[in-house]
Amino acid sequence: MATTLARRQRSDGERSRQKILRAAANLATIEGLEGITIGRLAAHIGMSKSGLYAHFGSKEQLQLATIDTALEIYDREVVEPAQATADPLERLRLLYDRFLDHVERRVFPGGCFFASAESEVGMQEGPVKDRIAAIQRAWSANIAQLVREAQAAGSLPGDDEPAQVAFELDAYGMMGNVGFVLHDEPLYLEHARAAIHRRLR
Amino acid sequence: MATTLARRQRSDGERSRQKILRAAANLATIEGLEGITIGRLAAHIGMSKSGLYAHFGSKEQLQLATIDTALEIYDREVVEPAQATADPLERLRLLYDRFLDHVERRVFPGGCFFASAESEVGMQEGPVKDRIAAIQRAWSANIAQLVREAQAAGSLPGDDEPAQVAFELDAYGMMGNVGFVLHDEPLYLEHARAAIHRRLR
DNA sequence: AGAGTTAGCACGACCGGTCGTTCTTAGAAT
DNA sequence: ATTCTAAGAACGACCGGTCGTGCTAACTCT
Numbered sequence: 001m002a003t004t005l006a007r008r009q010r011s012d013g014e015r016s017r018q019k020i021l022r023a024a025a026n027l028a029t030i031e032g033l034e035g036i037t038i039g040r041l042a043a044h045i046g047m048s049k050s051g052l053y054a055h056f057g058s059k060e061q062l063q064l065a066t067i068d069t070a071l072e073i074y075d076r077e078v079v080e081p082a083q084a085t086a087d088p089l090e091r092l093r094l095l096y097d098r099f100l101d102h103v104e105r106r107v108f109p110g111g112c113f114f115a116s117a118e119s120e121v122g123m124q125e126g127p128v129k130d131r132i133a134a135i136q137r138a139w140s141a142n143i144a145q146l147v148r149e150a151q152a153a154g155s156l157p158g159d160d161e162p163a164q165v166a167f168e169l170d171a172y173g174m175m176g177n178v179g180f181v182l183h184d185e186p187l188y189l190e191h192a193r194a195a196i197h198r199r200l201r
Numbered sequence: 202m203a204t205t206l207a208r209r210q211r212s213d214g215e216r217s218r219q220k221i222l223r224a225a226a227n228l229a230t231i232e233g234l235e236g237i238t239i240g241r242l243a244a245h246i247g248m249s250k251s252g253l254y255a256h257f258g259s260k261e262q263l264q265l266a267t268i269d270t271a272l273e274i275y276d277r278e279v280v281e282p283a284q285a286t287a288d289p290l291e292r293l294r295l296l297y298d299r300f301l302d303h304v305e306r307r308v309f310p311g312g313c314f315f316a317s318a319e320s321e322v323g324m325q326e327g328p329v330k331d332r333i334a335a336i337q338r339a340w341s342a343n344i345a346q347l348v349r350e351a352q353a354a355g356s357l358p359g360d361d362e363p364a365q366v367a368f369e370l371d372a373y374g375m376m377g378n379v380g381f382v383l384h385d386e387p388l389y390l391e392h393a394r395a396a397i398h399r400r401l402r
Numbered sequence: 403a404g405a406g407t408t409a410g411c412a413c414g415a416c417c418g419g420t421c422g423t424t425c426t427t428a429g430a431a432t
Numbered sequence: 433a434t435t436c437t438a439a440g441a442a443c444g445a446c447c448g449g450t451c452g453t454g455c456t457a458a459c460t461c462t
Contacts, residue, residue: 010410010457030324035235038448050450051412059448110324119320122382123231123311133383167392171376175368178375181323182334191368211431211436239422251424252438260422 017055019045021069024062028070029110032120033063033128063128070113071135077102088149089156089200095143096173096196100189103177111181114139115174140166156200165199172196218256220246222270225263229271230311233321234264234329264329271314272336278303289350290357290401296344297374297397301390304378312382315340316375341367357401366400373397 009017023045027036038059042052056062082094103111110116118136121129143166150156156165176192179185210218224246228237239260243253257263283295304312311317319337322330344367351357357366377393380386 008408008410008458012457013411016411032233032235032321034233037446039446048413049448050414053449054411116320116323118379118383119317120233122317122379136380136383164392164395167376167380167389168373168396171372171393171396172369174376174379175372178319178323179337179368179371182319182337188368191365192372194365195369195372209432209436213431214437217437238420240420249439250422251440254423255437 013055016047016051018069020047020052020055020062021065024066025070025073025113026109028066029108029113029116033066033117034120036063036066038062060126060128064131067117067128067131067135070108070117073107074102074112074114077107087155088146088153092143092146092150092169092200093196095146096169097193099173100176100192103180104186104189111177112173115177140170143169168199169196172199214256217248217252219270221248221253221256221263222266225267226271226274226314227310229267230309230314230317234267234318235321237264237267239263261327261329265332268318268329268332268336271309271318274308275303275313275315278308288356289347289354293344293347293351293370293401294397296347297370298394300374301377301393301397304381305387305390312378313374316378341371344370369400370397373400 020041024036024041027041027044038049038052042049045052056065078095078098081098082091085091085094099112102108108116114132114135117132121132140163144162147156147160147162147165151158151160151162172192172195176189179188179191221242225237225242228242228245239250239253243250246253257266279296279299282299283292286292286295300313303309309317315333315336318333322333341364345363348357348361348363348366352359352361352363373393373396377390380389380392
């Protein structure tokens with residue numbers, strides 16, 4: 001059904017679309033999702049506004065597709081490398097290690113795409129906010145589940161509520177990101193690493 | 202010298218200026234400092250664009266004055282109540298208690314003005330970014346100094362670097378704020394309180 | 403393999419609206 | 433009397449989005 005109605009994507013169109021989305025994901029961490037304008041984005045990649053518009057029905061559709069693109073990159077940079085181990089405690093460590101590493105390498109120029117977007121869209125309403133909130137919830141739930149498993153395996157003390165530990169770990173990641181970006185100072189990532197290390201032992 | 206050249210402020214002008222700045226500080230936590238437009242702000246308070254413009258030389262001047270206004274409110278709501286005690290550990294507890302309380306009471310509708318602004322301006326350049334960065338640095342330094350004093354007084358273990366403790370406390374505040382706003386969920390503030398309680402003992 | 407067809411892709415021009423800013427004028431506070 | 437305060441009008445630039453046109457990739461048919 002969906003296949004029948006779907007637009008026939010040409011290879012050059014697919015290349016253009018990916019180029020647009022990657023540029024949008026980068027720009028979003030500098031100017032915000034809402035701060036991106038079609039005109040500036042088009043100029044940035046050397047394309048006309050209407051050419052860009054052919055790929056998305058609206059600015060909102062562009063924003064939603066940008067989020068999906070950022071999520072794919074995040075999965076590739078952070079989530080998938082942590083699958084290398086089945087041990088829950090080791091996986092937690094790897095997740096945050098990859099997280100801070102991708103921030104430091106400026107995979108997205110303005111740090112973590114999602115840390116940035118969560119702050120930006122907090123007070124908004126609509127599908128963009130809903131999508132960001134859902135992604136954050138899923139991430140947090142995944143961390144809490146790993147904490148639960150590590151506690152069951154005896155790797156972590158069992159006296160803390162998993163959601164509380166997940167909150168604290170996310171807090172270190174968030175503050176490490178914000179501080180690193182705001183002050184262009186790697187020391188904030190070191191603080192985050194030290195805090196995570198201390199919390200996960 | 203400055204007094205001689207300064208513009209003679211009328212009482213009605215001062216009232217208008219404060220009204221503008223208070224509205225701007227509130228809107229900044231919803232739409233961002235850059236997301237505020239002169240037109241929408243003017244309409245929001247029932248004033249003309251050019252009437253508003255008479256108070257500020259430029260949008261940037263408006264943003265800087267907005268930051269100053271937010272800082273006054275923050276001092277009143279968070280910093281000054283903590284001066285009630287001279288004990289450094291007690292002061293730390295009070296600072297974060299007041300911080301989370303002002304977020305929960307939505308003193309600014311979108312949570313902490315500075316948490317929001319720090320995320321937003323991280324990748325920008327100019328006086329607005331510099332001002333936000335300076336305020337964050339001063340806050341962090343103050344927290345670290347209080348940690349140092351509490352350690353010297355024997356109220357906190359002396360084995361942690363004060364800047365590391367300050368980082369972790371700020372992390373809880375930041376994540377508590379972001380989570381509360383994004384999900385409209387007080388549980389995030391409870392997580393923050395529990396984390397701060399655990400860290401300050 | 404080549405020709406014809408289809409529709410995806412991209413452009414420039416255009417639309418009504420909004421942006422930050424400037425100017426002029428008139429009422430009001432001091 | 434002076435000048436602060438505020439409004440309306442206007443400017444050029446830019447916003448998201450639309451429309452008509454022409455090039456090009458992919459598909460079908462011979």
